[in-house]
Each structure stands twice: as C-alpha cells, then as structure tokens.
Amino acid sequence: MSKLLALVTLAIAANSVAAVGPWGQCGGLNYSGSTQCDAGLNCVKLNDWYSQCQPGQNQPTTPAPTTSVPTTPIPTPTTPTTTSNPAPTGTGWVPVPSASANGLQDKLYKRGKHYFGACADPNTLNIASNVAVLQREFGQVTPENSMKWDAVERTFHRILHNFRELMYVDIDAASRGQFSFGNADTLVNWATSNGKLIRGHTLVWHSQLPGWVNNISDRATLTTVIQNHIQTVAGRYAGKLLDQILAWDVCNEIFEENGTLRNSVFNRVLGESFVTIAFQAARKADPTAVLYINDYNLDSVNSKVNGMVSLVNRVNQANPNTIDGIGTQMHLQAGMGSTSQAVLTALAAANVKEIAVTELDIVGAPSNDYTQVVRACLNTPKCVGITVWGVSDANSWRSSSTPLLFDRSYNPKAAYTAIANIL
Ligand SMILES: *[C@@H]1O[C@H](CO)[C@@H](O)[C@H](O)[C@H]1NC(C)=O
Ligand SMILES: *[C@@H]1O[C@H](CO)[C@@H](O)[C@H](O)[C@H]1NC(C)=O
Numbered sequence: 530m531s532k533l534l535a536l537v538t539l540a541i542a543a544n545s546v547a548a549v550g551p552w553g554q555c556g557g558l559n560y561s562g563s564t565q566c567d568a569g570l571n572c573v574k575l576n577d578w579y580s581q582c583q584p585g586q587n588q589p590t591t592p593a594p595t596t597s598v599p600t601t602p603i604p605t606p607t608t609p610t611t612t613s614n615p616a617p618t619g620t621g622w623v624p625v626p627s628a629s630a631n632g633l634q635d636k637l638y639k640r641g642k643h644y645f646g647a648c649a650d651p652n653t654l655n656i657a658s659n660v661a662v663l664q665r666e667f668g669q670v671t672p673e674n675s676m677k678w679d680a681v682e683r684t685f686h687r688i689l690h691n692f693r694e695l696m697y698v699d700i701d702a703a704s705r706g707q708f709s710f711g712n713a714d715t716l717v718n719w720a721t722s723n724g725k726l727i728r729g730h731t732l733v734w735h736s737q738l739p740g741w742v743n744n745i746s747d748r749a750t751l752t753t754v755i756q757n758h759i760q761t762v763a764g765r766y767a768g769k770l771l772d773q774i775l776a777w778d779v780c781n782e783i784f785e786e787n788g789t790l791r792n793s794v795f796n797r798v799l800g801e802s803f804v805t806i807a808f809q810a811a812r813k814a815d816p817t818a819v820l821y822i823n824d825y826n827l828d829s830v831n832s833k834v835n836g837m838v839s840l841v842n843r844v845n846q847a848n849p850n851t852i853d854g855i856g857t858q859m860h861l862q863a864g865m866g867s868t869s870q871a872v873l874t875a876l877a878a879a880n881v882k883e884i885a886v887t888e889l890d891i892v893g894a895p896s897n898d899y900t901q902v903v904r905a906c907l908n909t910p911k912c913v914g915i916t917v918w919g920v921s922d923a924n925s926w927r928s929s930s931t932p933l934l935f936d937r938s939y940n941p942k943a944a945y946t947a948i949a950n951i952l
C-alpha cells in the first residue's frame with residue numbers, strides 16, 4: 530500500500546564510464562555497467578548475479594567496516610536475563626542488527642525480539658536526518674517500493690531529452706524478462722553496509738503490477754512468469770553478505786475483506802495454487818529467507834483474519850513448511866491498538882513458525898495505540914519484530930495523518946517516548 534511510482538522520471542545525465550564507488554555493483558550476469566572500482570576498492574564476486582566494490586585487500590566477504598557492523602556471523606541471540614519474555618520461537622540463526630544503545634532496536638532486541646524496523650528506499654536514504662534516525666533507532670529495513678514487480682521487471686527507455694537531461698519512458702508492454710535493480714540494489718547495499726536486516730517486499734501482489742502480467746490468461750505462462758520473476762529477484766539477493774534478506778513477503782494482499790481470495794490475475798488464472806507456486810519458487814531462490822504472507826485490515830479478529838489462518842493451514846497441511854510466517858501490516862486508525870493482542874494471538878495460532886507486524890502506522894500516532902501494539906508483540910512468543918512504515922511524517926505514504934514516530938523535523942514524538950518507556 531504505497532504511492533504509485535511515477536511512470537516517467539527525469540534524471541541528470543550521468544557520467545557513463547566512471548569507476549564504481551564503495552559498495553556499488555561492478556559485475557554479475559547481465560550487468561552492463563563499469564567493472565572498474567575506485568582506487569583502494571576491490572571488485573568482489575558475491576554471487577553469479579552480483580559483484581561489489583569493497584574496501585581493503587583479501588577480505589572477500591567482509592561487510593562494511595563501520596565500527597558497529599559485526600564482521601563474523603553471530604550465533605542466535607540468547608535471551609538477556611533482564612527480559613521477562615521468551616526468545617522468538619520462529620527463525621533460528623539471525624544476525625544481530627547494528628543500531629545505537631537504547632534505541633528502539635536495542636531495547637526491543639533485549640526483550641527477546643529480532644528487530645524494530647522501518648521502511649526505506651533511495652528517496653529517503655538521500656535525507657541525512659532520516660538516515661541518522663535509521664542508523665540509531667532501527668535494525669531492519671523494508672524497501673517501500675523498489676522491489677515491487679513494476680519497479681524491477683519493467684522497462685524504462687533512456688531518451689536524451691535535452692542537452693543535460695535523460696528521460697526514462699515507461700514501455701510496460703515489452704518488459705517481460707527485462708529486470709532493473711538500481712533502487713533495490715541501493716537499498717540492499719545501504720542496509721548491508723549499515724548492518725541492518727532486510728525484509729524483502731514483495732514478490733506476488735496484484736498492485737504495482739505491470740500490465741503485461743495482468744494480461745496473461747493461461748496457466749503455463751503465468752506459472753513460468755511467476756517462477757522466473759521470483760527466481761530473478763529473490764535469487765539476486767540470496768546469501769547476500771550476512772544473509773541479511775531475513776524474510777520475503779512472498780504473497781501480499783491476496784484476500785478480499787470477506788476472507789476469500791482476491792480477484793487478481795493470479796487467482797483468476799491459477800486459483801489458490803498460485804500461493805504454493807510462489808512460495809515454492811521463493812524457497813528455491815533463497816533457501817535461508819523466512820517466507821511470509823502479508824496483508825492489511827487484519828486488525829480485529831474478522832473474516833479476513835479467519836480466511837488467512839484457514840488458507841495458511843490448508844497450504845501447510847498439503848505441503849508442510851511452505852509458508853513460514855504471517856505479516857500483519859497494521860495501517861491503523863486511532864483506537865485500533867486495543868484489538869492488536871487478539872489479532873496477534875489469532876494469527877499465531879495458525880500453523881506457522883512466526884508472525885510480524887510489518888507496516889505499522891497509526892493515524893495521529895496516539896501513544897496508547899502504539900504501546901498496545903508493542904505490548905501485543907512482546908506478549909506473543911511467535912511475534913519476531915515490528916516494522917513501522919516510515920521514519921518521519923514528512924515521508925509517510927499518508928503524511929497528512931501524521932501516523933509515525935518522528936515528526937517532520939525528524940524529532941521523536943510522544944509515541945516514540947511512550948514505546949521507549951515500556952521497553
Ligand atoms: C541474461 O543474459 C543471458 C545471455 O547472456 C540471457 O539469456 C538472459 O535472458 C538474460 N537475463 C535477463 C534477466 O536479462
Ligand atoms: C493488455 O491487453 C489489452 C487488450 O488486448 C491491450 O490493449 C494492452 O495493450 C495490453 N497491455 C499490455 C501491457 O500488454
């Protein structure tokens with residue numbers, strides 16, 4: 530649920546053959562950019578699809594040398610003695626995210642959860658105050674838009690618009706099998722070099738979907754298209770450095786409000802089988818990622834919650850360990866925090882390893898609602914983490930309802946302090 534991407538964007542013409550800076554891409558299958566790194570950097574192959582310019586000699590898989598990033602894999606966290614909550618029962622090994630002491634990440638982690646995260650993308654990673662809050666407070670990022678289908682498998686033609694500007698024109702119809710990962714790579718490289726976990730978002734969604742996918746009408750073609758899309762996108766980041774693609778939202782928003790499957794191209798052509806097709810493709814592409822089904826309006830124990838739990842149980846009974854987790858977005862109105870515990874309890878009763886709050890924002894940011902949601906996660910052993918849908922109200926997809934924890938000047942709001950006080 531986010532702003533649509535602009536279909537036409539302008540960019541200042543860039544230097545075409547410059548060497549690549551730190552953490553930039555310098556090689557990989559189908560990569561056509563420069564393979565020369567700036568002085569002092571080595572081009573290190575991370576996988577078949579991706580080589581990266583990294584500082585230093587003979588350290589082929591060491592992450593960015595910031596003081597706070599772990600340089601070796603760290604074992605599963607033990608539950609600190611100060612916590613009254615059990616460690617999450619979901620995933621096993623998870624790298625310890627890097628963030629400041631006494632920030633939200635640090636506090637929630639000490640209560641036995643994996644992460645307190647926020648969405649991000651290159652448009653907000655360009656803002657220094659935003660980046661400072663992300664580095665300090667949050668241990669996980671979700672790409673707001675850059676990994677959605679129409680952002681990665683859609684063709685933009687470069688046209689010289691005038692002497693200084695390139696224009697990128699969308700040519701949707703021809704985009705099958707043509708991938709571009711510029712913004713997604715920027716997000717992943719930022720997260721990796723700052724020691725943040727990543728929730729990949731999202732592989733199969735009816736919205737922000739190129740028209741050519743919507744036009745497919747036969748089972749074999751749509752199956753191949755889903756499998757190829759997932760293999761290319763999830764496969765690209767599999768095993769990335771510290772395995773920081775922690776989880777993928779494999780299927781997003783696939784339910785109607787009454788709990789039946791949404792009328793999407795995926796359901797029309799493949800019926801419920803598209804869910805298993807997508808999850809199996811994701812498992813193959815990235816065997817270590819935790820695979821989630823994610824949705825909105827799971828905010829009271831309603832028909833949609835019941836439909837979600839039934840489908841997950843059905844899929845996992847037919848093919849055990851297909852769906853690992855359920856994400857509830859939690860784009861809430863004021864007052865709706867009061868039902869969050871009942872919802873997390875209902876979702877955790879499904880046959881899944883873990884659940885998460887994946888896109889939290891609350892109209893007006895009432896402290897009481899925010900603390901109710903945080904307490905609900907603390908009280909639910911399967912709840913592994915909380916992600917807010919942005920840092921500052923300035924960059925929220927529903928900015929005018931001021932739903933986030935930081936104001937337009939990136940200062941913490943009352944809800945931030947309330948959460949910090951209960952953690
Ligand atoms: C990558 O290049 C190979 C040939 O080198 C081609 O067969 C394949 O379709 C390309 N893949 C993408 C995603 O463009
Ligand atoms: C989808 O199909 C319609 C009807 O055949 C056609 O007009 C349109 O161009 C197609 N769109 C794409 C993106 O292929």
Ligand SMILES: *[C@@H]1O[C@H](CO)[C@@H](O)[C@H](O)[C@H]1NC(C)=O
Binds near residue numbers: 785786787788789
């Ligand atoms: C569920 O809701 C959808 C969308 O409103 C509707 O088309 C469908 O008929 C409903 N199904 C049931 C069983 O009520």
